[in-house]
Amino acid sequence: MHCPVVVSTMEMLKGILPAEGEVFLVTADEQTAGRGQRGTSWESETGKNLTFSFLFRPFRVKASELFFLSEIVCLAVAATLDAHVEGISVKWPNDVYRHDRKICGMLLEHTLSGSDISTTLVGIGINVNQPSFRSDAPNPVSIRQITGHDTDLSALLSDFVGHFENLYALWCKGGRADIAQTYWQRLYRRQGFHDYEDVRTQERFQAEIAAVAPNGRLTLRLPQGEERTFAFKEVCFL
Template sequence: MIHHIAETTSTNDDARDGRYRHGDVVWAERQTAGRGQRGHTWTSPEGENLTFSVVLEPTFLPVGEQFLLSEAVALALCDTFEAFGIAARIKWTNDIYVGNHKLSGMLFEHSFSGPTLSRSVVGIGINVNQTAFDPALPNPVSMALAAGRAFRREEVLDAFLAALRRRYALLEGGEAGRLHRHYAERLYRLGEEHPFRHPDGSLFRATMLGVRPTGELELRHADGTTRAYLFREVEFVVKR
């Protein structure tokens, strides 16, 4: 069920309430304290974009395989944009890009019950019809800018939820390998050499080899050595 509200601090905060169950959606027009990855905030002009959270209860999924849920959601977003004529890529870990511009982002917050997940809240922001952005943002884009037309937000949300049901069914049905292959096919900069940044700000060049099912980014360095990086251990460098 979709719960459409005018304002909240964060849809993820609301969606943690136990009254929301698997498949429920909290969609807010305004978030006063929306959160993104790496401690960033997420802001959006009222009436132009989609900021919502989806509640999932993947009790079948072991804690060590939680990244597969991220793959399912990222693929559902790519499926959605493709349905509207927009070719998108998945930028590790949880961003969706068109070219070198960010179209959508995700934030996962998990709860555990012994060895498996019990509840996951997925916060999602999609730039739908916004055409003017804060100059401080490094590289935003919207569906409207990418496609050259405006979209009905309700239609976009419905398309995403349908795509998510399909991708989630693969995961629940034990087809994680198939899901991971599809994820790998959609990766941003796969097989390409680009600069990356360490947490201390130092730069290095490497070729992206892929992402493991457990979520680590695999890079081949200029000296031929390979290494797998966890989230926060490395960052893409994307020119504005």
């Protein structure tokens, strides 16, 4: 489904219960209240970017495994962008970067049924044809700013769907280790020491990424060897 203007593509899909194997997808030219991580808004010039949400029922995914779904979506976006620009990586937990600038953000929400995930709702915004950004977001970049020309939004969406279907099929066939390894290889700042801030204490420190656990927790290793583990929203990349 395509809508010229909506409040939020994610809000449109909330409350729907898809059958197993059924996917609901909504795209929009403009979202008047699109959301990002930490409750931030998403700046997108009307008709210039790929903003969409989709809702589906994961196949036998435990609540303890939900981070694998984030990995699949991130890797599908990264593979889609590889055909247009170089230097694509995944910033933990689920942003997509081109070098040190954010080219895609996403939000995943899950409903549970006992210990299983009942439905997963994914909202994605890819900066595609926007020539400039005026908000206070620190580091956005679009495909057009990199390449100097526009990219077909429908073709980009079709490419994403294909990559997502392939990765999801790999998951269903037991390829979880392959997905986790590919996510690790794609990780932004995977090598070297970088600056971070503990959101809980405001302490700033240098560390290298040591591991990403199946539950999504990030382990950072300080220069002296001490390791610290963080859940979502507990640490900032500086």
